[in-house]
Amino acid sequence: MTTRSSEPGGRLLLAPMEGVMDATMRDLITRNGGFDLCVTEFLRVVDELLPPRVFHRLCPELHAGARTPAGTPVRLQLLGNNPETMAVNAARAVELGSPGVDINFGCPARTVNKSRGGAILLTEPETLYRVVSAVRAAVPAAQPVTAKMRLGFEDRARLLDNTWALLDAGAAEIVVHARTKVDGYRPPAYWDEIARVAEVARKRGVPVVANGEVWSRADYDRCRAASGVTDVMLGRGALALPNLAAVIACGQPPWTWEQALAAVMQLGATDIAAGRERYMPSRIKQWLKYLERAYPEARICFEQVKRVRTAAEMQAALRKGVSPPMAACL
Numbered sequence: 001m002t003t004r005s006s007e008p009g010g011r012l013l014l015a016p017m018e019g020v021m022d023a024t025m026r027d028l029i030t031r032n033g034g035f036d037l038c039v040t041e042f043l044r045v046v047d048e049l050l051p052p053r054v055f056h057r058l059c060p061e062l063h064a065g066a067r068t069p070a071g072t073p074v075r076l077q078l079l080g081n082n083p084e085t086m087a088v089n090a091a092r093a094v095e096l097g098s099p100g101v102d103i104n105f106g107c108p109a110r111t112v113n114k115s116r117g118g119a120i121l122l123t124e125p126e127t128l129y130r131v132v133s134a135v136r137a138a139v140p141a142a143q144p145v146t147a148k149m150r151l152g153f154e155d156r157a158r159l160l161d162n163t164w165a166l167l168d169a170g171a172a173e174i175v176v177h178a179r180t181k182v183d184g185y186r187p188p189a190y191w192d193e194i195a196r197v198a199e200v201a202r203k204r205g206v207p208v209v210a211n212g213e214v215w216s217r218a219d220y221d222r223c224r225a226a227s228g229v230t231d232v233m234l235g236r237g238a239l240a241l242p243n244l245a246a247v248i249a250c251g252q253p254p255w256t257w258e259q260a261l262a263a264v265m266q267l268g269a270t271d272i273a274a275g276r277e278r279y280m281p282s283r284i285k286q287w288l289k290y291l292e293r294a295y296p297e298a299r300i301c302f303e304q305v306k307r308v309r310t311a312a313e314m315q316a317a318l319r320k321g322v323s324p325p326m327a328a329c330l
């Protein structure tokens with residue numbers, strides 16, 4: 001196992017991905033090394049202090065020092081607009097062991113935005129300020145309060161207002177997904193816009209993390225050059241090429257399809273062992289879709305398993321692919 005981190009060249013963060021990047025995935029992806037920090041899927045905060053079990057469900061690593069089995073720290077992410085409830089839930093996240101807390105100002109989901117959560121708040125810099133200030137005040141000073149945002153909601157007009165709001169409120173770090181909400185996930189990511197945020201944040205000594213469309217070592221280099229920042233967050237790229245962080249951090253060769261398929265099988269086995277059989281086939285299919293970007297074999301594999309409904313059938317189908325011919329998994 002390669003455990004060297006990407007320091008001092010810059011940190012690598014594993015992106016929060018709701019419905020995809022749960023503890024099992026974080027374990028599989030961080031095992032190979034290269035990552036310095038993970039951020040959890042968002043925890044939706046409305047009008048109450050959530051019970052500890054909700055935090056533990058989202059981030060079981062809290063039972064293990066808030067680290068993945070490979071030792072990568074995991075920070076909890078909260079999403080909401082109410083400063084008071086965000087503050088009490090942030091305090092609880094930290095009490096339960098989260099190394100600081102991250103706040104989501106980037107979620108583009110219509111249902112979330114309709115209830116004034118996620119990216120819609122980029123139209124209200126004053127709300128960003130109030131939420132982050134309240135959270136900052138509620139969390140011990142040694143614990144970082146970080147924020148993740150997009151370039152804007154409809155356009156980038158308020159990018160620097162939002163940046164100043166986060167800085168004035170005491171954000172310790174800002175992750176910028178280099179697209180607006182309206183851009184969705186459509187390429188390109190506008191990495192050069194991150195440079196504008198970084199220029200302002202530098203005045204306060206606050207690091208900025210670049211995010212969006214980094215699928216390879218070459219993208220990573222281009223992203224850093226365009227944004228001028230050294231820290232990068234990887235999302236879909238780390239699912240498409242599961243050892244992307246180690247490729248970047250340690251020059252590890254990109255995994256072969258056989259290695260990727262072994263990780264897919266491991267995910268299946270873990271889900272079964274944890275009693276998540278019903279959920280397992282759809283998870284495997286979901287990952288294969290991401291893997292298609294790096295491996296033509298993943299498409300063949302997906303076509304062959306797309307009608308599989310049970311965990312046992314899925315396991316048998318994948319197992320056949322482990323012996324030659326390796327190009328297919330049936």
Ligand SMILES: Cc1cc2nc3c(=O)[nH]c(=O)nc-3n(C[C@H](O)[C@H](O)[C@H](O)COP(=O)(O)O)c2cc1C
Pocket residue numbers: 015016017018019020040041042077104105106107148177211212213214233234235236237
């Ligand atoms: C399925 C999915 C779920 C996501 N869930 C979250 C989330 O819970 N919190 C968050 O801040 N960003 C979330 N994101 C955004 C990612 O963290 C990241 O900003 C985005 O995918 C761009 O980075 P990438 O091109 O490296 O994937 C999600 C993205 C996807 C595709």
